[in-house]
Amino acid sequence: MSLSSSSLEQLFIDNLIGVDPNQKRLRYLKNQQQDTGNRQMLEVERKALEARQSGENAKKIFLDFTQAHLHDEVAQELMQRLSSIEVVSSSLFDLGPNFPALLDALSAKAVTLNQLDPLISNVDWLKEDVLRLVNQPRYRNKTSSGNLVKDIKTALRFLGVEALQSLVPVYAFRHCIPHSTEPFVQFKVKIWDYSLATAIAARAIADSQGLNGFVAFCAAMFQTMGHMVVIRNYLRSYAQVKRTELLRARDARDTELTDALEALDADAGFLSSSIEEFAGIISADLIARWQLKRMPLAAILDQIADQTALSSCMDLTRAVKQADTYVQVKFLIQEQRLDVEEANKALNDAGIHNEMRKMLAGLDLKKLSFE
Known part of the structure; x- marks a missing residue:
């Protein structure tokens, strides 16, 4: 079986x-246009279905129709948000505003702690995270007094x-993970595992x-920021459209x-x-x-978004793409969603x-090693 990079x-x-x-x-669907007659069509389709079928099968088909029509409007709302x-x-x-300058500084070969001190101090959330980390027992035991740092x-x-070169992008990413992704409860865990694993693999390939x-670590880590934007805006769009349609249906005493609307939930396939x-x-x-100013992250992520061929992309982009393919294949094999032949083909192609x-x-793709 042939598996293209897009299907992987x-x-x-x-x-x-x-x-x-x-x-x-x-x-x-690209260029999806809203059918202004959607609500009237629901009624027509429902009557046609009821004329041909009865019982649970008709209810299931009506639910599917309702979800599809709901998503015509969700697509419009989502597109507006993401534009x-x-x-x-x-x-x-x-x-x-001070976070990018810190990233740039960390990418320099000869950066010192004295140079990083004022930059980290200017990023309040990061300063708190770092102090919280070093005040854990494993670090406090290293001080003569054991007092809080x-x-x-x-x-x-x-x-x-x-250690900071790992911690800074990782802490930034963790802050960006949505608090709730209901009903897709596993997304938060999986996006974290995937992003960290890809970042670790990309750094190793680049170093080699x-x-x-x-x-490479930062590019791999931050390439999934868009995933989190899309899921958050899809869930908001879906909730808003569903609420509006429910009010209309209740007002019409339908x-x-x-x-049907109350029985529906956000759709995994549409989100994917x-x-x-x-x-x-x-x-x-x-x-x-x-x-x-120093890091070519935007250029790397542009090439990833454009699906630039491996033979044409920058060396760092290639390292990130290879890490991405390796981690995706590894995770899909673990989930029994990919067989050995497909896996080898994907790895060879990359x-x-x-x-x-x-x-x-x-x-070890599950944790950072900097001690």
């Missing part, structure tokens, strides 16, 4: 969201530059090729439509196709707004040959 991506996103492969799926960079930016935790300069000495491992459609370009747009596979297989 869709299969992985399906797994990330929890799409039932046996269920008929709704998809986000606004202000809405997109406000969908995530605000990392602050309140000074960021002292805290940074406990950690060192190399003499590239900047920190840049108990059958009211019951929306992430595939929009997430890559949103991640690239968000990172471009950081206006990094240029991940035996030597690189052995190197990646020796990594």
Whole structure:
């Protein structure tokens, strides 16, 4: 069986969201236009169905019709939201105006703790995170008194530059994970596991090729920011449209439509196709707004969003794409969603040959190692 990179991506996103492969799926369709006669069509379709069928089967088909028509309007609302960079930016935790300068500084080969001290002090949420970390028992035991560390300069000495190069992007990403992704409860855990694993793998590939491992780590970590923007805005769009339609159905005393709407929930297939459609370009747009002076993150994420061929993309982009493919394949095999033949084909197509596979297989992709 041949598995293209795009179908691997869709299969992985399906797994990330929890799409039932046996269920008929709704998809986000490009240039989807709202049918102004949707509500009238619901009534016509319902009567036609009732004339031909009865019982549970008719109810199931009516539910499917209702969900599909609901998503005609959801698609319009979602597109409107995602077309606004202000809405997109406000969908995530605000990392602050001083965060990009810190990332740039961390990418330099000869950066010192004295240079990082004022930069970290200017990012309030990060300063709190770092102090919270070094006041855990494993660090406090290293001090002669065991007292709480309140000074960021002292805290940074406990950690060192190399640890900060892992911690800063990881803490930033964790702050951006939505608090709730109901009904897709596994998304928060899976997006974290996936992003961290890809970042660790990308850094290892970059380091092995003499590239900047920190840049590869950040690009791999932040490439899924768009996933979180899409899921948050889809859930908000769905809730808003469903609430409006419920009010209309109740006002019309349409108990059958009211019951159908109340029985429905957000659709995994529609969300998955929306992430595939929009997430890559949103991640690239968000990172471009950081206006990094030293790190080529925006260029890397642009090439990922554009699906630039491996033979044509920058070396760092290739490292991130290879890490991405390796982690997706590894996770899908674990979930029994990919067989060995498909896995080998995907790895070979990404240029991940035996030597690189052995190197990646020796990594712990579940946690940072900086001590």
